[in-house]
Amino acid sequence: MQQEKLRQIGGRLQKQLRLHLPLLPLRVQCALKENLMVLVQHPPGIEVEPAQVFGILEQALADIPADWLPDRPSPSSDQNPLIKLYLRVAGQAKPYAAHAFCFSSTANVSDQPEVRSSSDQPEVRSSSEDETIVEPAEDETIAEPAEDRPLVQLGEIAPIASASLSRSQRQPGLVVVGDRPAISPGRSRMPGNLQPWLLIGGGLVAAVLLGGSLYALTRPCVVGACQPLQTAQTLTQQSAQLLQGNPSEQAAQQARQQLTEAQRLVSEIPPWSGSYGEAQAVKQSLDQILSAESKAEMATRKGQVTAQSVPDWQVVESLWREAIAPLESVAQTSPLHPYAQQRLTAYRANLKWSEQRIATEQEARKRLLTAKQTVGLAEARQNTARELQDWQIAQSTWLVTMNALKQIPEGTTSYIEAQQLMQNYQPKLVATRDRLTQEQLAAKAYTQAVQSEQQAKAWQQKNQWSQAAASWQSVLNYAGQVPEETSVSSQAQTLAANAASALKQAQTVVKVRGDLDRICFASGKICDYTIQNDVIKVKFVSAYERRARTIGGISYFSRDYETMYKIDQHFASLAKALQAVSTNSGIPIQVYNSDNQVLGSFVPGGGQ
Template sequence: MELVTDQENLQRQENLNHQESLQQFTEKLQVRLLSLPQNIPVQVQCVVRRGNLMVLNQHAPDEKPDPRLVFRELQRAIQTWIPDFTEAIFNSSPVSPTSQAKLYLRILGQKHPYAYHYFNLCLPNLAESATQELTESLPNSIKQIEETLDRREEANQLPITGSELVLRPTDPDWESFSLVEQSSFEEKTIPQVQEASGRSQWLPWILAGVGVSVVSFAGGMFLMSRPCMIKQCEPLEKAEMLSQQAAQTLQKAKSEQDLRQAQQQLTEVNLLLKGIPAWSRRHGEAQALLQADQSQLTWVERVLAAESQAESAMQKAQKLPQSAADWQQVQSLWRSAIAQLTPIPQVTPLYPYVQQRLAVYQDNLKTTDQYIVAEQQAQKKLAVAKSTANIASARQGLAQSPENWQRVQVTWQVAVNALRQIPNTTTSFAEAQQLLTEYESKLGIARDRVNQEKLSKYALNQATTLAKKAIALQQQNQWTQAAATWRSALNQLNQISAGTLYYDQAQPLLTTYSTALEQAETQLQQAVAQQKLRADLDRICAGTPKTCIYVMTPDLIRVQFTPTYEKTLQQAYTAGQAGNYSLLGGTVNHVDSLQTALQTLSNNAGIPLEVYSSNGMDLLGSFNPGG
């Protein structure tokens, strides 16, 4: 009874070891697919049946992995790793040179796979390798002892039900297998040790016991001195702890310093895992973790490289202004940094940090692009301003008419506007400011000349209009208004600036209008004098009775006594003859006063004066100026 109990315990332990080895192998395949650049999103499950390794790969309905890529990568991985897992995986299953790996690809939730692939495993003969263990040298014997112990640890597959791994109807091997073994596949997890077999179940233990007895002391010392040769593996445990810490650091990373810390942790993980020897029982587990962490380390190094390029870009961008070529170097750095981060998959702990940095990089790239465009546009505007200024200078040298000068002004304005649009963050700004001072001065000259031409044209038009008005007034003998109008016309001509188109036209008119003004003023003086003369004559001829009437010409003043006045004179002379000397004396005094007034008037007017009787025929007297 004691022997049966030990055998059951050994069988149970071997089953557990088989499950652990198969799980490690499955995890390695899973990690292999996820660590590829394509990041193949499939779930891997493995089971051993009739000496064949069956691998089921399932994916979500919305994922579309390439079956050829999946099967190619799995075949490479299996052919590479299967020698290290052959004994642990196939120890409880019949093995032959025709043993195969059967790979299936199925949509999660579906009953049947939609693609499959088979290939031969070419496994070694386990029985023959067991019989040769005692013929090896001492170190090799120690390794063969451990391998022999591992081969004896039988274990069943992971609990996968028949409904989860079903071949397409076109696969007769799997159909046969599923019909014969479906009940055990769904219900049995740890099959019992078979009593009947092709060879004794105790023979390997006897051989192993002999081997141990031969090398007990030296082998024991060697095993105790090697890492991970017993169940506990401190390097692997420490590596797993550091790997978890690195993942947490990456998930919470906020700065480059956090990435450096994770990089250091992952590097230490690599060193620990690489120190676990190939013949260790934990070597497969270590290799799976190593491959996963190496993938993480690769992504971390990509991010650090991107951060380095970003830092270089930031430093180069600090200098303002700089040329388009310099900005293009900054642009290249940002693009390279973005290219480093873009392939990093979402499944990595780095992904949140990467997305945050990508947003920053893309914003900075956009700003850099804007600087490049601004620099290029500034150079174009500067070139346009210079070219336009050359055109303006040429036009200015030929300008004659107001229209020409208007075109010169507009051209200078275009050049100035182009310079004013150049931002101060560009290399063209300094030169633009120097040219702006020069161009604005020339624009001012052109603007003043345009204004002068406009004013001169207006003044000439006003002068000619006023001259026409003055002539009309002269024709109406309105000499006061005519003289004033001629003065206004001359004032308009004097406002025409020298050098303008209308200046030469105004010079002859100045002489003409000046002469007309003098004539008008002379006529005005004469009119004023005649007006005063008439007033004086009206005063002299006034009275009761009215003394005289007159007619004025430029050469003669003709005064004629009124009949009433002549009658009064005759009456006075008659009275005087009659002895009325008082009336006669008064009349004589009046005649003397009239004579004196007429003489003075003739002298003042400078015009001869003649006095006639009331019939206008008899000349009574005449007066000459100064006579």
């Protein structure tokens, strides 16, 4: 029953405050501990006139029937109950203003409200068991504050001394009971629940109410045009103009200062202003834009370092995304929407640029890792290369490594390391390339030498010893062009040795053929010959034999000794010539008649 009474009182007081001060978010709570206590709270940043609030509450309490008041726990029932009023900022431990007065069923007496400094305020303590705290009913209170917790628990406020009046402060018709004012016993209640103190102290109440209204009217944007809002809008337009095109850093800084000033102006417009809703919309847009500008400034500052790792560029990318998000949230109806769209264009371009930097850095790192992995393979192939094909593969591997390093762009974190690796690997690539060049030259010369050898043998088979000798000489020339320590150098040396022997033989044969031609064909044909590796066969032709026999027979029967002597000298000269051919060529000579019968032989060095 007592809680229901407190709830009714709180609801009635709440309605009166809402009626007289509709723009102030005030909340009422009632409690009972020896005396009725009424606490009014309001959020931080709201300016409230204590005299105005206490006057409204006292008037409302004066109109409450006496049977509404809860039963007092105090045993001294011969006195009118004392009612205490408090005014406090939500979240603060102490009230900053207090007022006390005595309640009478026939009349009420009001003290002047007393505003105390923070040092004079009562401490907050935990509520005790004998306190009853009741808030107004749900249909009798204003909306709950934004905070999750209640504004206050009335039981936490320790009682404070009642407000006292000096003689100069006491109003006519008031009687002081102890240090508390009370209604004179002879006065009766006014009709319509108006207490006599309202008539006697009407001037005071009117002054309080009028003073509070005048104060509210003097706040920004309450009466007339809202100059702070207009100024804020002008500043936002000017900042948008400053940021057109490609603004300088100074212009961008000036634009941010203008936006910050505009934010401050709209933040000071009070809730009871007719422009409050529009100001809040502008403030929301300004908050979004300034948040975006802050992130963009951080992203710009961090993105000025060109060579950064992928995680660093990812931070820059994230900052640009955080700068873009609030700009995309700016409503199209906001006057700042064109400004936001203008900045979005630039920020999205910067976001794309940061994404490209990430991709470039990732690709550069990938190429560097590929080059490092290929180095080991290139070195292994270089160390084990023997044949021409091996050196070709080794050089190709080094070229892959160097090309990967060359493609790493300047301005990445991998660039400096890539340049150092190129300096280290360049000598190895040069050495591989030089060796490959030697192998290519060696292979070409050896191939030509082999081809000349084949040609020389073909000429020999055709008994074309002069051509064979020329081909063998080509073999020696080509084999001599094969560099040492190449993969075909040993094969070229073997080929050269064989060619030298074959060349000597061919040259010998050529000389022998010349000598034999002079012997066999000097004065008519007297013989034929064949030259083999181990023997030279000389065969007299039949015509020569017949002629020699005829001349010899005639000279013998005619005793032509001179002719016979010439015939002997001819055969002796022929034998001497054949012996010389055998000795010079180192090849034995066998002499045959036209019937293939052996007539004699010559061996190198003489003898038959």
